[in-house]
Amino acid sequence: MIEKILIGVAGRGLCEQMLKMLMEIPSIQKASVTVLHVVPEQVSADAMAAKLEEGGKILAEAIQTLNLDPKKVTARLKQGDPKTTVCEIAEEINADLIIMGSRGLGRLQSILENSVSQYVFQLTSRPMLLVKDDIYVKRIKSIMVAMNKSESAQNCLKLALFLLRDIKGGQLVLSHVNPPDPTAKPEADPVLAAAVAEAKKYGVATRCITAKGKAGEEICRIAEESNVDLLMLGSPDRRPSIAKSFVDLDRLLGNSLSDYVRVYANCPVLLARSVAEA
Incomplete structure (x- = not known):
């Protein structure tokens, strides 16, 4: 499922x-x-x-740090706007996963400071x-997936299982905020029960957790209390096909669960999309 990775x-x-x-991970x-x-x-x-000379050194140091099979690594030094270039290269190589750093800026601040990762997140479907x-980046053994009925959450579940199936002692933490019956045991929640199956x-x-409250705050709290190594969250793209080249203003201006979690989670966050068509 993950055969091509782009890392900025x-x-x-x-x-x-x-x-x-x-x-x-095998x-x-x-x-x-x-x-x-x-x-x-x-x-x-x-x-x-x-700057190009400096960039070449950064690439060389990164490749040396990664210490991967040279046959599997391609170095790319590009000149241009970082925001659009990352998207272009991701499309060019058909990346299954993009890895980028984030300063964890707040919503409006990230716009004003021209955040590359925020911009790429808006425009990529990957x-x-x-x-x-x-x-602190840790070895991955515990992955949390914030579940609901959305296609993007199901995509996160599939990806988490792809990663965890070969990890000895790995655990999948399944959370569902504001389930239909908050008084029921987490294992009885239909969304979580299907994921456990x-x-x-x-x-x-697996470990199941339900909670009631503001979704972003509860997801971040559960991730921290469960001490997970990676948090996965679905982020449906609500824009019609004709508007895919435009930034989702609702998400940029803060009406977005994924944006809240991106800023406040205390672990790496993987965002997966399901694209809504017009």
């Missing part, structure tokens, strides 16, 4: 750490990796040359793994 590197090293943890070890560094346009040729600057097919251990 900027010299901070967290994305490289995240990918190294992922590459320890189901991902055969994936090819494109390591991308984008150099923005500069005011002069000399400045551009200096699963995207965000690694904030202030988190699917996990049993792969021999993956």
